[in-house]
Amino acid sequence: MKTVVIFSGGLDSTTMLYALRDQGHELRCIGFDYGQRHRIELQAAESIAKTAGVPYQGIDLSALGPVIAGQSSQVNPDVEVPDGHYNEESMKATVVPNRNMIMLSVAVAHAISVDFDAVAYGAHAGDHTIYPDCREVFVDAMRSVIGLCDWKQVELLTPYLHKNKSEIVLEGAKLEVPFGETWSCYKGGDIQCGTCGTCVERKEAFTLAKVSDPTQYLV
Amino acid sequence: MKTVVIFSGGLDSTTMLYALRDQGHELRCIGFDYGQRHRIELQAAESIAKTAGVPYQGIDLSALGPVIAGQSSQVNPDVEVPDGHYNEESMKATVVPNRNMIMLSVAVAHAISVDFDAVAYGAHAGDHTIYPDCREVFVDAMRSVIGLCDWKQVELLTPYLHKNKSEIVLEGAKLEVPFGETWSCYKGGDIQCGTCGTCVERKEAFTLAKVSDPTQYLV
Numbered sequence: 001m002k003t004v005v006i007f008s009g010g011l012d013s014t015t016m017l018y019a020l021r022d023q024g025h026e027l028r029c030i031g032f033d034y035g036q037r038h039r040i041e042l043q044a045a046e047s048i049a050k051t052a053g054v055p056y057q058g059i060d061l062s063a064l065g066p067v068i069a070g071q072s073s074q075v076n077p078d079v080e081v082p083d084g085h086y087n088e089e090s091m092k093a094t095v096v097p098n099r100n101m102i103m104l105s106v107a108v109a110h111a112i113s114v115d116f117d118a119v120a121y122g123a124h125a126g127d128h129t130i131y132p133d134c135r136e137v138f139v140d141a142m143r144s145v146i147g148l149c150d151w152k153q154v155e156l157l158t159p160y161l162h163k164n165k166s167e168i169v170l171e172g173a174k175l176e177v178p179f180g181e182t183w184s185c186y187k188g189g190d191i192q193c194g195t196c197g198t199c200v201e202r203k204e205a206f207t208l209a210k211v212s213d214p215t216q217y218l219v
Numbered sequence: 220m221k222t223v224v225i226f227s228g229g230l231d232s233t234t235m236l237y238a239l240r241d242q243g244h245e246l247r248c249i250g251f252d253y254g255q256r257h258r259i260e261l262q263a264a265e266s267i268a269k270t271a272g273v274p275y276q277g278i279d280l281s282a283l284g285p286v287i288a289g290q291s292s293q294v295n296p297d298v299e300v301p302d303g304h305y306n307e308e309s310m311k312a313t314v315v316p317n318r319n320m321i322m323l324s325v326a327v328a329h330a331i332s333v334d335f336d337a338v339a340y341g342a343h344a345g346d347h348t349i350y351p352d353c354r355e356v357f358v359d360a361m362r363s364v365i366g367l368c369d370w371k372q373v374e375l376l377t378p379y380l381h382k383n384k385s386e387i388v389l390e391g392a393k394l395e396v397p398f399g400e401t402w403s404c405y406k407g408g409d410i411q412c413g414t415c416g417t418c419v420e421r422k423e424a425f426t427l428a429k430v431s432d433p434t435q436y437l438v
Binding site: 030057059060061063064067068069095096097098099100101102104105106108109110112113132133135137138141142144145148149150151 | 249276278279280282283286287288314315316317318319320321323324325327328329331332351352354356357360361363364367368369370
């Protein structure tokens, strides 16, 4: 199967990339610059794809930044990235409006364009409480509309929809994913902060999975 | 109602803009540079929005061009724009893969971002035979997924889904739409060609509507 991977260079999409490669998919990665604060993830994505031997194409949609910024800490520089646990109400500040539909629609267009069979994205169970566009009901509706948007059929793969992050860490450990190269932190530093929602979730996932965490954190 | 209009400067979206303005909507237009061959439509869009007194924001997604070009004559410079009737099989060359989902997803993100209530786009009955993403079944599926992508509800307005282009011309004539400023042609010239599918459809619509066509065509 020929599959386009929506690739952020984070822990989830990197593990997904390694899993799909292991399953024999022919892969292409695309990464999105949508004006996000944590631009370092774009470098991580390119570098990891190179390590994995998969073609990577970064897509500059940074013009979207001011158009979709709203009150999102991830694209609006005036909104601070909240610290705390990933599932807290305060984490809603990190939601980028309709980000997943935008990325999926471009990935599907790319798959049609290069005659690939599928698009894979790494939404996972832990995302659901905060992010409306990681819920299964959203994914199912996207699958329907993707089936109707073109005469060519493109499959939507979401292998982690029912897995939590510690299960993803476990799978990644088996696949020898270079976790140390992956980037989760929502802040814009050179070293992952260890205190924002996604860093807290990442640390917790390694602890729960009983896998040694090679990540360097500020705190 | 506060409504974001997906605005191309074409006959359909311009008539829709005037109709929504007439109905008292507070409006914002967004236009997309997706690397299309007929870039002159972007200037038409900006100029018409100014005439109509509606804020216009162009969004530079031209980086999408090579990513989604495929075999589309509208973004791939190596594929010729076909001449002939809009409904012919050959017109499939003008389909830009998944263009409507991309534009709708960004428009919805913008509506969420600026706290608007609705997104309007001008898909019309005549588009259906060639463009999979103008069919009612696609629009219905988009409406579902838009209702799930965010905690905020954004309405999807498609007033022309069951109208053909001559009915749109008739409506536009009543609203005193500046038809002469609108741009349809799929080719990249300074004057609309009169022979590509969309020019042929445009001419036919004015004839069927018995409305005088102010457009200057090459042929």
